[in-house]
Amino acid sequence: MAALIRALRSSSSSSYYTNYFIRRSLSTAASTTAPPLKSEPFTPFMDTKGKHVQWVFLGCPGVGKGTFASRLSTLLGVPHIATGDLVREELSASGPLSKQLTEIVNQGELVSDEIIISLLSKRLETGEAKGESGFILDGFPRTVRQAEILGDVTDIDLVVNLKLPERVLVEKCLGRRICSQCGKNFNVANINVKGENGNPDISMDPLLPPPQCVAKLITRSDDTEAIVRERLRVYYEKSQPVEEFYRSQGKLMEFNLPGGLPESWPKLLEALNLDEYEDKQSAAA
Template sequence: LLNGSKVKKGAVNTLGDVQLVFSQTLHNLSPQAEKCVNVLERNSGITRENFAYGIIALTAFYLMFGSEGHFVCDLICFIYPAYKSLRKIDQQSTKHALKWLLYWTIFGTFTLTDHFADTINQILPIYWLVKCTFCVYLFLPQTDGTNHFRDTILAPIFELLHHKPREIVSLFELQINRSNVEIPAKAVDSSTSPIQANIAKKVDVVRKAQIPVIFVIGAPGAGKGTQCAKMVEKYGLTHLSTGDLLRNEVESCGARADSLKKMMQNGELVPARIVLDLLKEAMSRATINGSRGFLIDGYPREIIQGEQFEREVQSPDLVIYFKADKKVLYERCMNRQKISGRFDDSSETIQKRLKTYEIASALVVDYYDQKGKLLQITSEGTVEDVFAIVETHLDKIISKFRG
């Protein structure tokens, strides 16, 4: 069933995402599984969703109260990952082999905590349920939990451990001194790190300015930069490209430049916290210098980024999504590479970036569509035709702030 599913992989961040992916998975089965499920639905009169919910509920109940909860838990956590691991070893796929190596490391770590399972279950019988749920989250292709766990939990720890003490001090000084603008100090929670406290004080300026914030999203080559240039020319907005901010950070040769460059060369998504901090600093500097609003290009890539931005800065007033056919996107990126010579625009990297974006973008687009803030535009026409559509909607947004 998992192998036959056509549902896109990607991080699942909210209950709504879980329900959406769950339903999509059940309706995008392999041909063999689809036949079996259709027969089951016809003969029983019960929908596949209700069948699935029932099986999950019974399994959860047994994991909590069944006499062989330990065995059932390990069976669920073992069969599919073992099958996929053997397949990847046979295919000699280094990237995916590393993913499954990390999974088995985490699974093995659980065997140490299994020793305390009886004690935990005497207090609250949830140990096997929690272990099973977490492992399923790690190995399901729809959640891509192992890679998400690596990027959000392990990568920052490893990066910190790899820095020498002097380099850590340099990173601290870089964050504090990146902006020469003086911001009036406010009381900050003593539990907040000095770096985050400094950024938090700066972003207050953005909130108080009450200026429009517009996200511009779309795959590489969708024409975001071209359209942003025209929007800047007409409306006087500040254009912030997350790609440019990251490349500038790499070129600064700071403490995290090497790790960022490696991620960008591999076509991987940069951790959300780094991107958000760079954005907040750039926005605070621009606001103090008189910015009349922001076009944030290439952001957010994941729902978690959008949620963090809304919590720590403000909600976007509009999200413009430029879309185009894959072939058009690839050709545009390759043509740009010939002109720009950017280190992250090689043929292999472009293909990986397009794939990475495709996986991550579907949930982001749906997230803002449900909020009623999404403007979806096909960008395969001329620059002028596409901008004419943009103007129609952006005029209304800008007029709310400027009268």
């Protein structure tokens, strides 16, 4: 972990706030779409405490990678590190970087490599001080450059690429709500999308709030249809090279979500060969 922190630091040409002033704009690299590969069920390499789990979760905004990564983090006993959460924490702080991040997020663009690397470096350093070992990364790496930095200092066991049709992603993002009091996330969208080209139908029930939260629900400022679609467009352009990077190493597992959490969670555990592991953990609890 210490080697990863040092590499992340050295990848940035200067300090955290200097990067903010240097990097004023974002670049997008167009790429061709590679056909998805079907992966064999993955055999996780871990000891009883999950210390050998070094996984990455990829997926479009709104696909639910944070939810699944968080659940697996609890199951396996390793930290779930979401760069989106790190950005939101910084957004809630005061200072020039917070203002710049607000502008980037509201425009549906991606945060620069330098800022993400600096935020992640700080988070890993804090975790190391607490004795954390292993991780599930959510939202990093999102560029080949970041993937190369990560690969220079640690071996990623598996990259899980969660997938949903774009029309489902848009509905999910537009249905997201946050309780302004307790901070919990909910979703009011009731999704029923007919499958096309031989693909199955996708149904997702809303995740409704308890009565005490109903009157306190708010919508994220960046969850408008125009911004959501722009965010997806930018993600597709940036993600294809990263997917190919890990696909060429035989580490990419494409997972098409069959529905909401109740339908998808057991299928994901099965694909990861963790269904029996969860049963054992539940029995031991």
